[in-house]
Amino acid sequence: MAGRALVYGGKGALGSTIVSFLRSKNWWVVSVDLFANEEADSNVLVNPEASWTSQETEILEGLSTTLSDNRLDAVLCVAGGWAGGNAAAADMVKNADLMWKQSVWSSAIAARIANLHLKDGGLLTLTGARPAREGTEGMMGYGMAKAAVHQLTKSLAADKSGMPANSTAVAILPVTLDTPMNRKFMPNADFSAWTPLQTVAETFLQWMEGNDRPASGSLLDVVTVDNQTTFTAA
Amino acid sequence: MAGRALVYGGKGALGSTIVSFLRSKNWWVVSVDLFANEEADSNVLVNPEASWTSQETEILEGLSTTLSDNRLDAVLCVAGGWAGGNAAAADMVKNADLMWKQSVWSSAIAARIANLHLKDGGLLTLTGARPAREGTEGMMGYGMAKAAVHQLTKSLAADKSGMPANSTAVAILPVTLDTPMNRKFMPNADFSAWTPLQTVAETFLQWMEGNDRPASGSLLDVVTVDNQTTFTAA
Numbered sequence: 001m002a003g004r005a006l007v008y009g010g011k012g013a014l015g016s017t018i019v020s021f022l023r024s025k026n027w028w029v030v031s032v033d034l035f036a037n038e039e040a041d042s043n044v045l046v047n048p049e050a051s052w053t054s055q056e057t058e059i060l061e062g063l064s065t066t067l068s069d070n071r072l073d074a075v076l077c078v079a080g081g082w083a084g085g086n087a088a089a090a091d092m093v094k095n096a097d098l099m100w101k102q103s104v105w106s107s108a109i110a111a112r113i114a115n116l117h118l119k120d121g122g123l124l125t126l127t128g129a130r131p132a133r134e135g136t137e138g139m140m141g142y143g144m145a146k147a148a149v150h151q152l153t154k155s156l157a158a159d160k161s162g163m164p165a166n167s168t169a170v171a172i173l174p175v176t177l178d179t180p181m182n183r184k185f186m187p188n189a190d191f192s193a194w195t196p197l198q199t200v201a202e203t204f205l206q207w208m209e210g211n212d213r214p215a216s217g218s219l220l221d222v223v224t225v226d227n228q229t230t231f232t233a234a
Numbered sequence: 235m236a237g238r239a240l241v242y243g244g245k246g247a248l249g250s251t252i253v254s255f256l257r258s259k260n261w262w263v264v265s266v267d268l269f270a271n272e273e274a275d276s277n278v279l280v281n282p283e284a285s286w287t288s289q290e291t292e293i294l295e296g297l298s299t300t301l302s303d304n305r306l307d308a309v310l311c312v313a314g315g316w317a318g319g320n321a322a323a324a325d326m327v328k329n330a331d332l333m334w335k336q337s338v339w340s341s342a343i344a345a346r347i348a349n350l351h352l353k354d355g356g357l358l359t360l361t362g363a364r365p366a367r368e369g370t371e372g373m374m375g376y377g378m379a380k381a382a383v384h385q386l387t388k389s390l391a392a393d394k395s396g397m398p399a400n401s402t403a404v405a406i407l408p409v410t411l412d413t414p415m416n417r418k419f420m421p422n423a424d425f426s427a428w429t430p431l432q433t434v435a436e437t438f439l440q441w442m443e444g445n446d447r448p449a450s451g452s453l454l455d456v457v458t459v460d461n462q463t464t465f466t467a468a
Contacts, residue, residue: 051331052327052328052330052331053327053328053331056327086389086394086395086396087345087346087348087349087390087395087396087397088349088396089396092342092345092346092396093286093287093290093342093343093346094287096286096338096342097285097286097287100334100338104330104334104378108326108327108330108374108375108378109327111321111326111374112321112326112327114321115321115322132385134388135385135388135389135390135391135392135395135451136385136388136389137389137390137392137393137394137395137396138394140342140345140386140389140390140395141342143385143386143389144338144342144382144383144385144386145382146385147381147382147384147385148378148379148381148382148385149378150381151366151369151370151377151378151380151381152374152377152378154368154369154370155320155369155370155371155374155377156321156369156371156374157369158369158371159371160320160371160372161320161321161369161371161374162320162321162322162323162326162371163321217369
């Protein structure tokens, strides 16, 4: 076994790609998601009806059981979603609520998982968004949730953050990921400017193996041009 | 009557000071809060047990009734609170949930109020926090909520944000406000570095009257040194 990783959102488009890739490289993988990923070695299910604190309690209990005394080399949080709406939108608040639950509940619980189960020197990745470096007037709730994830990443990089010794917390800030859903809803877009899921999975594995791992607290713009993807700390 | 203002959090320490001050200057004031402020001309009560969207619905209904066709000159959102906790804290998520509800639910609903009831050329103020310009490892949930408020402010300043024409959205970013609660819990602090509530109220009135109003989207550091307070866009 190469190591142990947790993928939060392990049944989503990006998460499934990461689970498959890590399994193919002989990693033991636990998926945390609303639905089980049959490729994972273990699954901890999230109850979408539960409150934030109840989700935290249930996930931490499930993990204690599945991990026993084993520690994780990496916690990869790729849960999230997208919804729009400016201040004139009747569903702005409804969508902001959904974005918060999908991106921030997961990221904060991932931070708690890192505190409790990540190895010294381990890796935590969260998922922000490149557009949230500036105002996001057409998607206010999405921008708020991603700005919160960026803030959490910076907080986790500090000395007394509660992260294990010598561990690393970073966020990737994609523009558009090349997912089936994005292809469905934006069929005429320029796909050569979208980031392939496999590229993200391969980059995470590099960092997990200690190659070119970014400094803790880094917010990494993930930019794809002509099918070439770069991860750059601004 | 000098004008019409809404104070979200109008029964809190800062909110009460603002309500009193504006009433003394002949403004009509509606307070939105968990509890009624008897000094206000009108009160819309918030149900703390309700969801974000239910709070939005109830507050917007209450406002439609109390405002009728009158429009607001200013929406001042000063709701908020403080709670700590890093990733090692068992109550990190619980506190993050509370911070989100106090700061972000209120700010997002204030943005919806501005869309529906603020005059062209009106003023919306939100309340961020100076420390959330950097990582906030000892108060992760607070930092996430305030980063989201900063993001919302930037989003509201854009052309197609849903704000009324020529209106202004800014956030104040205090360090420590001189409230009774802060005096109680930090009795030995240097109060000459705390921002007096009256100073905030007077500054808001200046901006409401069109004097030295900051550019929309400004995040204004509120810094007090030797009892002198400055509001500075970084």
